[in-house]
Amino acid sequence: MPTKNINFPISKSQFINFTKCSNSFYLHNQNLIEKTNTPHSGSLEWPEFINLCMSYFEHSVIIPRSLSKDSQKKETQEALENKHTIFGGYFESEEYASYIECLSPDITREGWILYDFRPVSTAKLDIIRSLYFQKRLLESLGVIISDVKLIRINSEYQMTDNLLDRDAFLITESLSEKLIKESGRFEEVWNLFLAYQTNHIFPSVDEVYPTCKSPKSCYQPDVCFQESQSYEIFDLREGHELPKKLYHMGIKTFEEIPDEELNQIQKIQKNAHVSQNTHFDSNQMSVFLEGTSETVCFLDFESINPTIPIFPNTRPFQHIPFLFSLHIWNPISDELRHFTYLHPPEEGDPREKVLKELTLLIPKNTTIFSFNDFFEKQIISDLIKIFPEHSEFWNAIHLNFKDLALPFKKFWIYSAKQKGKASLKEILPAFSETNHVGLSIREGQDANYQYLRLLKKQVTQEEKIRVLEDLVSYCKMDTFGLFVLYKMIKENLH
Incomplete structure (x- = not known):
């Protein structure tokens, strides 16, 4: 592809782009990417x-x-x-x-x-x-x-x-x-940077200059990784540099990848893609669910983690819960109940009220499923440090948590529809008709941002009502999704 001369002066952000990918530098330098x-x-x-x-x-x-x-x-x-x-x-x-x-x-x-x-x-x-x-x-x-x-x-x-x-x-x-x-390492990159300015190549595919590893992190994959949308190798889990190496070898599909290039998880993934059958390790899943109570809970928190502390007895970046969603399912009656608490932003510090509401709702001796449960456990643990009068509640439930992300991270369960991803939003539509499409808020970071806007009174009253409704809908979908996945697992074990 013919290239144009580098535009001068070069900005600091363009230099930082070069240190990661020379193609990214060229695209930004030539103003070929719309700033968002x-x-x-x-x-x-x-x-x-x-x-x-x-x-x-x-x-x-x-x-x-x-x-x-x-x-x-x-x-x-x-x-x-x-x-x-x-x-x-x-x-x-x-x-x-x-x-x-x-x-x-x-x-x-x-x-x-x-x-x-x-x-x-x-x-x-x-x-x-x-x-x-x-x-x-x-x-x-x-x-x-x-x-x-x-x-x-x-x-x-x-x-x-x-x-x-x-x-x-x-x-x-x-x-x-x-x-x-770091001067030695920086000088080496700087010399490459100088060389590129007078002898630039776009797109660069060799290893002379820095380039990104995958079209998923690329600004223009249709240029840098031509036809990459047909290369399922970029869905390879734990792939690191391997997919890029395979791409340059002309390998597109999992079926073409030699087994000796793959670790055990990648072999499971390859078999699922080639056979188009879901991988389900019944033995591992039976062990995972050992000790699960008959009635089960599904819990999710939404939080803010402000850079600058807002409330007393908080640290920078500390997660402050303002909303939870709790689904409780009784499989005998097939009754699914939903509870939620969203703290009114005008009432200030949400922590004590969130904890009190939770203590009233979670049944004793009941398994609690969360997705990446470290987060939920850390939230409650931090709350107990501030409100130790609820320690008995935490002592009674902290061993009841199970992480429903684990079977998917460990590849005890895998579908080719996941495309190598293990987030709840990717897993749900791979195993059900349930998904986050249509929600105004689809990411935890957006929920964080929206509630912080409410605290800082940067919304109209009309916006406030809409944002509060959107927050509840988003959090509810996460716990309902956990319920859907749990039912799927139970059905596959019977």
């Missing part, structure tokens, strides 16, 4: 987080994004000459450009401290890569960088009252040593 902004809970908290970080600095200048690039550069340069702390400064050379979160004069020595503000608990590699790019750019423009720092979140911080302690909540960490430690 998916709302998420972090976007609701970003202004508050940024303001907390900025409050550490005096004599600062904010460069407005509403200005033209030329005006941004001019105001940034003026702030630099006046040795003011600069927020959102725009720096550009002929080759590269980047907005800088914060650049502050170093009062202890000559130079400037390059800052990044991130609502995370650890300095992940992409953050260090971003700062590496920015440091190179600034130094190429004659700006002396004396230190590189990250202001991030202390995930161990607990807000004890309704007032946030900024200095305990935020951590300022120097990343200069980490940049030195």
Whole structure:
């Protein structure tokens, strides 16, 4: 495919794209991908987080994004000459450009401290890569960088009252040593990056430049992985680099894959795809269901996990339940009852009421099925720490949980219709007519975002009513889906 010249200046985000996939870099650089902004809970908290970080600095200048690039550069340069702390400064050379979160004069020595503000608990590699790019750019423009720092979140911080302690909540960490430690690896990638700019290939399929592993993570699979929709090998579970290797060998189907290339789970998957028969390990499933009570429960929570604590005695990123759905099934009478509790957002902290409602509804000595039950157990365990008067309830039920995701993760049950996936939303339609299609909310992250909007009063009254209804419908579908899967398993065992 004929390629066009690389567009300059190259942005920081484009460089980060290159480190993962050179094809992704080319697509973004040539503006061949439409930018999308998916709302998420972090976007609701970003202004508050940024303001907390900025409050550490005096004599600062904010460069407005509403200005033209030329005006941004001019105001940034003026702030630099006046040795003011600069927020959102725009720096550009002929080759590269980047907005800088914060650049502050170093009062202890000559130079400037390059800052990044991130609502995370650890300095992940992409953050260090971003700062590496920015440091190179600034130094190429004659700006002396004396230190590189990250202001991030202390995930161990607990807000004890309704007032946030900024200095305990935020951590300022120097990343200069980490940049030195990673310099060899970063320089190697940078040299590849330079080579690609003058000798670029699109789409790149060899291993000279970084490329993604699968069309599922590709921006334009019809270009980078031509006809990949007919290659079922990309549904291979635990495949890592293998599907890509098979793709370049011209292998499309599971039937063509040599058995010696596959582990035990992949062999189960291959047999299911080739035979089009569902794999069901009756022995493993009988063991899995040992000790299950006759009447059974199906439980699911929805939660928020705010970056900045909202309620007393909570930590950053801690999951705060605001909604649960509970189905209880008696197989003898075939009676399926549904219970739910959604905490009114205007009533504040939902935790105590959620726990109290749950204690009234879950029968004693009853098996409780959840999907990835670690989450449900962690939610209740955290609640008991705050409300120890309900410890007896937790002690009575915590051994009654069974994880209904386990049989599908372990491939004791597998259908080719799952296409290698093991999420509830993929499993349900593979074994039943039940699915999440038609729901306004289909993901836990969206439920998180929507309830946080309610707490922050960023909805109209009409929207609020609709969102509350959508939240209940979504959570109810999850527990009803668990019931459907459980019935399917029981029917296959008889």
